[in-house]
Amino acid sequence: MTLRSAETSDSPSTIQNGSGESGSSPPGGFKEGRDREDRIAQSMGELRRSGWYWGNMTVDEAKEKLQDAPEGTFLVRDSSHTDYLLTISVKTSAGPTNLRIEYREGKFRLDSVVCVRSRLKQFDSVVHLIEYYVLLSKNKKIESETLPNRTVHLWLVKPLYTSTPSLQHLCRMTVNKCTNKIDELPLPMRLKEYITEYRYHV
Structure with missing residues (x-):
């Protein structure tokens, strides 16, 4: 897995509302809105049980936590961008960087540019998303160099637990x-x- 133009901040690349969907009211009215809230609440419950969800944490605080950690160490925190719920902060070969998690139509996936978004896998929960990329990275050799055009290898190897x-x-x-x-x-x-x-x- 690679990350193009890895950022050292949680600055937005796309604009969406808090549910990860554009527009105002979702079709289906109250019931669909309630179902979405229930799915998010269930996913957040699993995430809190994981031990590597840090909650409210700034970009600088995440960077400080990961600065001396081995490459591939990651944590999940609340996104500092109001249009997103969560962000993955991970130590890469270029240093700590951040990747937001998007919620759209009942599914979680990594935030990305429009041209590749449809090819990204979607998941029912945040922990399932993280587990998928950890398993994907498990047998990969982490490259130490930065690739051309500021593209870096992004491996999720080991979570940073809160305790x-x-x-x-x-x-x-x-x-x-x-x-x-x-x-x-x-x-x-x-x-x-x-x-x-x-x-x-x-």
Whole structure:
């Protein structure tokens, strides 16, 4: 995965409203608006359980956190641009940079220029989006040099946690890496519910 013209700020490249959609009222009225709010709330709940969502953080604060981190270290924070919910801050070969997450028509995807936007994968949740790009980067060799035209390799390798993850959370991720048939495991129902609250590997 590459990022063209990597920025050191969270400055906008496209203008959209807070839901990631242009225009005023969405078709379908109140019910569709409520469904959208529910999807965002569910996704934010998963994101908070991840341990690498930093909430309200400025561009400079994110840069300071990532400055001495290994290349590929990333975090997710609230976007400082009012038209977007979230931003990925990641350490690249050119230093810390930022990439916004767009929400459109019930799906999350990376913000991009119009000419490539339709080719980007879309996801039901932010954590699913992050997990996809982490797995995509897992077996890639991170290049140390900056590519022509200020294009840099953008690998999401390791999250920067807000604090040391609990043993329970680490065990939950390990179980999810081993099986997706949680209901068939010989475990108490309460433990199964805890595992299925966060069904990701990162």
